[in-house]
Amino acid sequence: MPVVTLHRADLEQMVGRDTNTIVEVLPLLGADVECVNEEIEVEFFPNRPDLFSVEGAARAVRGILEVETGLPHYLTTPSGITLTVDPSVNVVRPYVVCAVIRGVSMNDRTIKSLIELQEDLHWGIGRDRRKASIGIHDFSRVRPPFRYTVGETPFVPLELTDLLTPAEILRVHPKGKEYAHLVGSHHPLILDSEDRVLSFPPIINGELTRVTDTTTNLFIDVTGREMKAIQDCLHILVTALADRGASIETVDVVYHDANEVLKTPNVAGATHVISRKDIEQRIGTDLDEETILASFAKVRMDAQAKDDLFSVTVPCYRTDIMHPVDIIEDVAIGFGYDRIPSSYPKLGTIGKRLEQEHRATLARDVLQGLGFIEVITLMLANESDEAVIIENPILEEHVSLRTSLLPGLIGTLALNQHRDYPQMVYEVGDVTRLLDMSNVEERLLCSGVIASTEANFTEIKRVVSALLREFTIDFEVVESTHPTFIEGRRATILAKGQAIGTFGEIDPDILTDHKLVFPVAAFELNI
C-alpha cells in the first residue's frame, strides 16, 4: 500500500490544526501513521489516491475535524486552448485529457511533492503507467494549439542533453527501457504548434517543458487506455493544485475520428441518490436525517434530503465511488466506526466440525498418547514427480507443493540433531498430488518418525498397528518398493486391497544426506 510523505508544516497550515490533532484522526480515514517527524509518513488505502498528497489529505482531515465541511467547490474557466487527437494513437494509447493551471508558485518542496503525487498516481491508478500516465509541463515554454499523434520527432528527453528520436529513447533512456513494452513500435507524442515535443507518453517528458521554481503556469496531459483512469488522475491533480490557490482552465480535446470535443477537466462531482433505509440497513443502526447529513458533510460530500432519500454530490476526485455502498461506507466513517453499536446476527445456525478434522484429531490423540510430538511444516517443498509446480518460486527448496509429509519430518530431525534422543515427531497435514495436467488431488496425511538408537521396523509397525486399531481399519502388510526406506525393511499397508500407507526404516543414504547418525523408522498414512 502506498506510503505518502506529508510535510508537517504544510499539513498543519493547510488543515489549520496542530499535528497531534491531525495524527489522531488519520486512522479514522483508514490511514496508518507510520512515522511522525518533520515529515509524516502515512500509509493510505490504495482505493483513495485522492489522499496521496498533502493537499488531498488536508482536505479530508479538515472535514473529519469539522474545520471545513461539505463538498469542496472548484471553478474552471475555458482556456480556449485545443489539443487535437490524431487517430494514429488509437492502436497504442487512444485517450488523452488535459488541463491548464495558472498561478502556481513552485519551490523545491512543492515540485518534489507534485512529482511524488504523479508517481503515486502512476502506480495507484495508472497500474505502472499502463492505464494512465501524466505529463506536467511549464506552459510558458510552448505554444498551443497542441497535437497528440504518433510520430518520430526527435527531442531532448528529461535527464539527458542529446536530441533523440523516440525510438532511440526507448533504447538508451532508463525510463525508455523500463516502459518500452507499453508502446511497441508506435510512439505517441504531444507536440505544440511549432512541432516541439512536450511529451512522449507514457515514457518521458521533454526537457523543454521541465517545471522549475520559476514556473507559474502548467499544462497537464494525462494519456492512457481507459477514459475513467485518465480522468481520475487529472481530477486528483487539478484539485490538489487548486487547493494551493491555483486556478483551473479547461482544454478542448478534439477527437477527430469521433467528431467529438471533450472539455477537460470536468470538476463537477457526480450525483447519486441513496435511501435512508439502505444506509441504516447496511450500517445496522437507526440514523436520523440530521445525523446522516452531518456525516456526509464530514466526508466532504453535499447532500439534500427529501422523503428519506438523499441526493448526494460526490467530489470529482473521489475515484473510488462505484456503487451506493461506497457512499454508505463514507456515512459510516463520517458517523464514526466507534459509535456504531454492536448487534449479533439472529440466524439460528448450528456449529459443526469438518468430518476430516474428526479423523485428524483422532490420529493426533493416538500419536500423542504414544509419546509423539506434533510439528507443523511448510507445504512448500522441492519435489518433482506428481507435484504441483510453482511458476515463480523464490527459493530453490520451495519450488513445489509437498506430496508427502516425510521430507518435512526428516528435515525437522535434521534441525534437531543436538537435541535429546529419542525423538518422536509427527505431522497431520494436507498434501497435493497432480493427477493430470488439469486435476489436482488434495488429501490429508498422517506421518510419524522415530529417531533413536533402537528405532526399527518392528517399533514403527507397532505404532501403525495401534493407530489403525483405533481407526478400526483392518489391514494387511506386503513388502514395499518405496525408495525412502531400506529394501527388505519396508512395507505397504493395504486396507480392503487399497494401499493406504507405508512404513519402514529410512534409507541410511537419506539419513547421511541430512547428517543424521541414528536409525529412523517412519510411517505415512492416508486418513
Next chain:
Amino acid sequence: MEELSKNDLLVLQTLKRFKKMPVETLAKETGLKFEAALQSAYFLHTYGFAQVIETVDTIYRLTDEGSSYAEKGLPERQVHDYLLIHGPTRLAGLKSLFPAVSVAIGWLKRRRWASFAKEDGESLLVPEAADEAPEERLLREVRYRPHFRLADVSLEPQEAQHALQELARRNLVRTHDTTAREVVLTGKGEDTAQFGQYSTGRDVSVLTSDMIRDGTWRDRLKPYDVQVDAAPLYPGKGHPLRRLIDEMRDIFIAMGFAEFKGPVVENEFHNFDVLFVPQDHPARDEQDTFYLRRPAALELPTDLVKRVAEAHISGCQGSIGWGGEFDLDRSRRTVLRTHTTGSAFRYLVRHPEPPAMIFGIDRVFRRESMDSTHLPQFHQCEGTIHGDDLSLADLIGVLKTVFRRLGFTRIRFRPGYFPFTEPSLEGDIFVNGRWMELVGAGVFRPEVTEPLGLKSVLGFSIGIERIAMLKLGLNDIRKLYMSDIAWLREVPSETL
C-alpha cells in the same frame, strides 16, 4: 531382627570395655586390620551403636630450602646483614654475592628494610631498620623440629597462621593433614553388645511384588530423599499453533459456525475474480502471488463466469464496474490461494440458501521472502456469514465476541479497505502498550454477492500466527514452522 557380623560384634564388645578409644587402639585391641576396624566403626556409627568423632590434625614440615633458611636466615635478612656491615651497596655488586638477590630485593622493599638511592646513575641499596619478622621468629622456633603443629609456636595463632601461609607460598613449609578418629560407645551400643542382635529398620529401596505379598515392605522399605531431582520427562503433545487452531475452532463451533475447507490450488477466478478484484489489481502481480507451472490452468464454471465477468466489466445493481476487458485465460490461470475468502465463496455457491455461518482455518500463500515476520505460507481463519439484511453492526458484534473469547478485551474498529467489501473495517487489539491489527473484515460488495445469487454476506479473516506469536511471546514467526524439538518439549501447553 538382624545379627551383627562377627567383626562388628567384636568391635562393639571391645568398645564396651573401653567406652571410647582411637581407631588405631581399637584395631590393636581387637586384632583386626586398621581398615576393617574403621569399617566396623562406621557401620556402628550409621546404626547408632557408636559415634565416630573425627578430628583433623594439621602437621607442618620445613622444606629443605626452609631448613636452610632457618639456619642461615631468609635471603632478605642475609642481604640486610651484608648492608649493615658494608654500608649502602650498588645492586650490581650484590648480584654476584647472593644467588637469590632478586627475591631478597623484593622482600626488602616489601618489608621496608632497605631503600633505593642513585649513585652515578646506578641503583644503590641503603639499609633501614629491620625488626625480626613473624616468619623469621617461627623459623627460629621450629628449626630443629622435623615437624610441628600450630600449638608448638609461641606466636599468636592468627599471626602464626599468617606467617605459615607466607612460608608455604614461598615453598619453605609444607602442610600435611591427618584425621584422628575416636570411637565412642552409645547407650544403644551398650545394650546391643550383649546379644549382638539388632533391627536394621528400613533398608530396602526397591519395592518388589514379594514384599507386597508378604507385607515385609512395611518394615523394610527405605524412605527416599524427596528433594532429589528427577530427570525431566516430556509428554507427546500437540503443536502450540494447533492448540490455538483448536481453541478457535471450539469458539466458532460454539457460536454456531460450521467448518468449511477449500483447495489450496485455485484458479484466479476463484481466488480473485469472484471477489471482484480487478484483473489488473496489483495483488495479482507475479510479485505477490505464487503462480503455477503445473497445473497451469483450471477449468471455469461456465454460467458463473459469465455473471462474474459482467460484474467486472459493467457492474451490476447500480455499480459501474471496473470497465476494460475480462480475460478468461487470466481467470483460468492457477495460483496458490492467497486467502481463504475464495474458499468460503466456493462453499456459499454450493450452499446458496441462507442462513449460513461458516469458518475455516487453513493455509494461504503469499510470495514473500522468509524473515522473522514473514513466511510464504501461513494460516488464516476465515469467517463468513450469509443472511438477509446483515450489517456492519452485526459484523462488529460477532468480532467482539470472538476476540473476547480469545481473551482480548480492549478492541477497536476502524475503517479498512479490501476490493471485495464495502464498508470494510480493521479490528485492533490493545496489547503490550500498543494497538495491534488482528482482523480484516467487511460487508461484501453487491458486485461479489449478486452474480453468485447470494443475499448479504459478512466476512472476516484473522491472522493466526500473529495471535500465536503474541501468546507464546515469540518474535520470530519461523519458529512455528521450523520446529525446535527442545522448544516444543519445554513450551507449556497452558500458554496456548
